[in-house]
Amino acid sequence: MTTKNYDPAVLGRDRSAPPEPVFSDEQRSVALEIVGKYPNKRSAVLPLLFLVQSIDGYVSEAGMREVAHILELTSAEVLATGSFYTMLKKRPQGDYLVSVCRNISCTHRGSRRVIAALVDHLGIELDETTDDGLFTIEAAECLAICDGAPSMQISYEDFYNVTPESVVELVESLRAGEEVRSVRGETIKKSRAISYEIATAGLRVPGTAGDHQGRTIGGESPRADTAPSFRPKETGDVDG
Helix, strand or coil: CCCCCCCHHHHCCCCCCCCCCCCCHHHHHHHHHHHCCCCCHHHHHHHHHHHHHHHHCCCCHHHHHHHHHHHCCCHHHHHHHHCCCCCCCCCCCCCEEEEEECCHHHHHCCHHHHHHHHHHHHCCCCCCECCCCCEEEEEECCCCCHHHCCCEEECCEEECCCCHHHHHHHHHHHHCCCCCECCCCCECCCHHHHHHHHHCCCCCCCCCHHHCCCCCECCECCCHHHCCCCCCCCCCCCCC
């Protein structure tokens, strides 16, 4: 999939110019509730961009304009923030983002073979999306789970000790509509749903993770085993 490059000169135009609508009335209401969380409303740039991504599947130019309009910023100011974060995508993504770590520990444990298997099986290169819109694959520089190398994430949920064979099985299970769970036991969700959870973290939005009382982690209500510093222990294998 291809998209036009952003034009900073165009994005920097008068901040009062009315944007092309991206948010529905209901979505705009959620956006304003997000803005209300912050003493300085420009602090809502990131969650509003995730809200855009939950709608378009990426941070569209029209979405940046609408965020700028809501926050009384120029679109260029919004782009300056959004372009810094790799979780905010600048072109359309698949329903599932598959991120394979290729840093040193994972590379030594075979992550490049894992990437090659995905590229071959899905028929796309890194940073491309399958024609059916289901999968985008990317290489990640470090997922901070070296003890589970080679590691990867699907929609930002962790998988340890993956192999070329196991990743093909995972994507085919998702393609078949089967439930897939991460090493923590979390059900893998679609990328847009994850973006919505991030955008609305801490809000009391009916039907979402924010509709729970008490402390949240990443917009989700924590289980007993998600106390700070908890991570499932991986011992590896003797031959590894």
